[in-house]
Every structure is written in C-alpha cells, then in structure tokens.
C-alpha cells in the first residue's frame with residue numbers, strides 16, 4: 207500500500223543520510239587527525255580539547271605497592287605485590303549516585319562520595335590498612351572533562367552524562383573531594399586524578415605493553431592515546447623522562463562537515479543536556495524518533511500515533527540492541543519490546559523487520575564513525591600504514607570499554623570490521639581491539655601508586 211511504501215521510503219532516506227562508505231570515513235579520519243594537531247598546538251585551537259593528562263609514565267608490571275584506591279562511583283581496592291608486581295586482589299563496591307545529587311550542589315555530591323568511601327574503609331580487614339603514620343592513597347577516577355593542572359589536580363570544564371551542578375564547574379575536583387573526605391574524618395591523600403579513558407589506557411597497558419590508545423563507548427564516548435611529548439606545542443612544561451604524554455582527547459566534541467547527520471540528530475541535540483559527548487543513551491532515542499516519523503507520516507502502527515512513541519528516551523539503547531540481535535523466526539523480541547516499551551501490539555513480521563532495519567542503520571553509522579576516529583588516532587601516531595623503512599608493522603592494541611562496546615555485539619563487531627576495512631592488510635593484521643573490562647579503576651589505582659607519596 208501507499209503507507210507501507212512511505213515507511214520504506216523513510217528508511218531508505220535514513221540509510222542515505224547515515225551512509226558512511228569508506229571514502230567518507232577516510233575524510234572523517236583525516237579531519238580527526240587535523241583537529242588533533244590543532245588541539246595540541248594551542249589551548250582552544252580545536253573543538254578537540256586534547257587535554258594533557260600529566261601521565262607520562264604508564265604503569266607496567268614492575269610496580270610494587272600496597273593498596274591505593276580508585277573510585278569511579280565505584281570504590282575499588284587494588285592490592286599490588288609479588289615478585290612480578292601483579293595485581294594480587296581487587297575488591298570493589300558499586301555505588302550508584304542518587305539522581306537528585308546529580309543536579310544538586312557540589313558539597314552534597316562530594317559528601318555522598320566521601321561517605322561511601324568511609325563505609326568501604328570501615329569494613330576493611332586489618333591486613334590492608336596502611337601502616338601507622340601513613341595516609342591512605344587514593345586514585346580518583348573522574349570521567350568528565352577536566353582541565354588537568356597536575357597529576358593530582360584539575361578543574362571541571364563541564365558536566366556531561368546527565369550531571370548538572372553549576373557550582374562545581376571551574377572548581378578543582380580534587381580539593382572538593384579532599385574537603386569532603388576531611389569532613390568524614392578520614393585521612394587520605396588523592397595522589398592521582400584520572401579520567402576514565404586514561405584509566406582504561408593505564409589499566410590496559412598494565413596487562414599489555416602494546417596498548418597505545420583507549421576508547422570508551424558508554425553513556426558518553428571519549429578516547430585517549432600516547433603522544434610524543436615533543437609533538438605537543440602547547441606543552442611548556444619539562445619534557446618527561448619517557449618522552450611521552452598521554453592525551454585525553456575529549457573526542458565527543460569532534461565536529462566535521464564530513465559526519466553524516468540527520469534531522470533526528472539535530473532535533474535530539476537541541477533537547478539534550480550534553481549533546482556533544484553523549485552516545486550510549488542517544489542511539490535508542492534516534493530509533494524512536496525515526497519510528498515516530500514513520501508512525502506520523504506512514505501510519506506504520508495504525509491510524510493513531512502510539513502515545514508512548516512521543517516520550518523522549520523511553521526506548522533505551524539496550525532495548526534497541528535486544529531488538530537488533532533478535533534472530534527468532536517471528537522476531538519475537540522485537541514484538542515484545544514494541545509492546546512492552548512502546549505499547550504497540552500486534553505488529554506484523556514485515557513491520558518488525560523494518561524496525562530492525564532502522565536499528566541497523568543507526569548502529570552501523572555510530573560504529574563506523576567510531577572506527578574512523580580510531581583510524582584518525584593511528585594516523586596521528588603514524589601507525590596507519592607500514593613503516594617506510596620496510597620494517598615490521600608494530601603490534602598496536604586499542605583498549606575499549608563501556609556498556610555499549612561490551613553489550614551491543616553488533617555494534618562492536620561492526621566497529622572492528624570497519625577498522626580493518628580502513629587499514630592496509632598488513633597493518634590491520636597487527637591491530638588488536640581488546641575489551642578492557644573495567645580497566646579504568648585498576649588504571650587509576652596503578653597511577654595513584656606510581657605517584658604515591660611513599661614510593
């Protein structure tokens with residue numbers, strides 16, 4: 207019928223607008239490399255902040271130390287030791303932040319974090335307590351854009367991911383945490399302030415020396431990589447012993463005319479709190495917006511528009527992913543998701559297939575663009591092609607983490623396949639993508655250890 211043809215036409219149009227063929231991805235990768243140069247050249251030189259992390263020495267297996275902590279709204283204790291300096295034990299407690307604290311004031315938020323820290327410390331055994339006269343050391347993982355002023359200090363540039371607390375912006379988050387810790391009557395020294403992307407890089411490097419970049423695909427998206435310190439014109443500090451410096455790209459801010467954009471993204475951006483960095487939560491909502499247009503213009507779900515389809519973020523990315531992975535002959539998961547989440551019952555198989563088509567287009571665009579971003583990094587590092595001297599292609603490992611990467615298999619698979627598609631065969635063969643499962647807490651702990659007061 208005409209209605210069905212209209213719905214199919216909307217999908218076709220979406221597909222065209224979202225198309226990310228290899229040629230376009232190369233342009234995106236090139237643009238990323240150009241912006242990386244600009245962001246390293248001067249402060250504010252690019253939308254890519256290219257934040258200097260002050261991490262110039264990624265921990266390797268040789269560190270010996272006891273029990274620093276990292277916290278990413280997760281309180282973690284890592285005990286290091288043994289001849290190999292390996293991680294002996296990791297214990298953690300998940301702490302979820304009550305939603306009202308995410309939009310309240312700084313004092314209350316940090317008090318809450320410190321009080322969770324206090325509870326965790328109160329329950330620990332004798333064996334892991336620091337010797338008398340020594341403070342506990344804390345690695346502070348903070349996964350928001352921070353202008354780092356040293357390894358253990360930095361001011362918040364802005365909140366992302368649903369947080370919005372005005373009085374923290376521009377403040378040193380380590381001082382805020384330290385004061386809250388003191389109010390709890392605890393004695394601790396925050397020896398490293400670590401962005402979660404940097405933490406993932408450090409944690410990944412601990413297990414594998416060839417890890418040179420980390421990418422987070424979670425609620426937000428970001429990347430970090432190891433840069434030559436002498437390739438950072440805006441860095442006026444002393445050159446590090448290693449000659450390296452880890453850069454937190456804040457790549458969620460990346461914009462380019464080469465990025466395939468649709469009306470749905472534009473509408474979503476104008477309604478989102480943190481349009482530039484959010485990823486994991488928006489995919490599901492883009493799918494909802496496409497379905498809403500199909501409902502309105504093509505009566506895809508009958509003569510009336512299902513009211514729930516009008517509700518922003520009602521269709522979560524995990525719902526989208528569950529539908530996308532549905533391989534049952536009658537697409538049962540798609541049917542029940544549409545019914546349970548959107549109140550749309552009795553969908554035909556044809557309609558369900560169309561819904562999967564929408565998920566596929568939206569997920570593939572995101573995954574292919576993420577791959578192009580990784581290629582941009584490899585290009586900046588000179589690792590996107592075989593060495594000119596004819597030598598062996600170095601092994602290159604990218605540590606990835608985040609709920610989207612971990613759980614949305616079709617997304618992560620597409621990312622990996624696209625990455626290989628964009629690289630020459632011999633380079634592709636030397637590139638590995640690994641899942642750094644919650645590596646960021648471990649990385650923060652290791653960095654805290656390597657910047658310890660006592661080592």
Ligand code: ADP
Pocket residue numbers: 367423424425426485486487488522523524525527528607608609610613614
């Ligand atoms: P954060 O980035 O805040 O640390 P996570 O790394 O846990 O959070 O990632 C959360 C993101 O992962 C959310 O945006 C969520 O939509 C996405 N996600 C979680 N589970 C799934 C899933 N099964 N399929 C697709 N996306 C998922």
Ligand code: MG
Pocket residue numbers: 424425607608609
């Ligand atoms: Mg995460």
